[in-house]
Amino acid sequence: MANHVSSLKRARQTETKTAVNRANKSKLRGTLRTLREAIAAGDKGTLGKAYSETVSVLDKSVQKGVLHKNTASRYKSRLNARVKAVATAK
Secondary structure, X not given: OXXXXXXXXXXXXXXXXXXXXXXXXXXXXXXXXXXXXXXXXXXXXXXXXHHHHHHHHHXXXXXXXXXXXXXXXXXXXXXXXXXXXXXXXX
8 A cells, every 4th residue: 555645646646547548448449349240240331430430449549558559550451451341242
């Protein structure tokens, strides 16, 4: 347990930041899941909207420090290829 005033403050700040980071990561995983489900279902109607929303969340997660920019770029590239494959499939 923290004893000094400064360490008590750092403990409070850590709790707040942990909650924010957890919420951001949870939102990211949720949007990735919805896009992957739309891809698996082959739902062409919702794919475009789901993809753009997912890309937006990925970019925001990079700005907030949840993901590295190269990781987000890799996700976007792979997801875009899968979305295109579904869109061009018969």
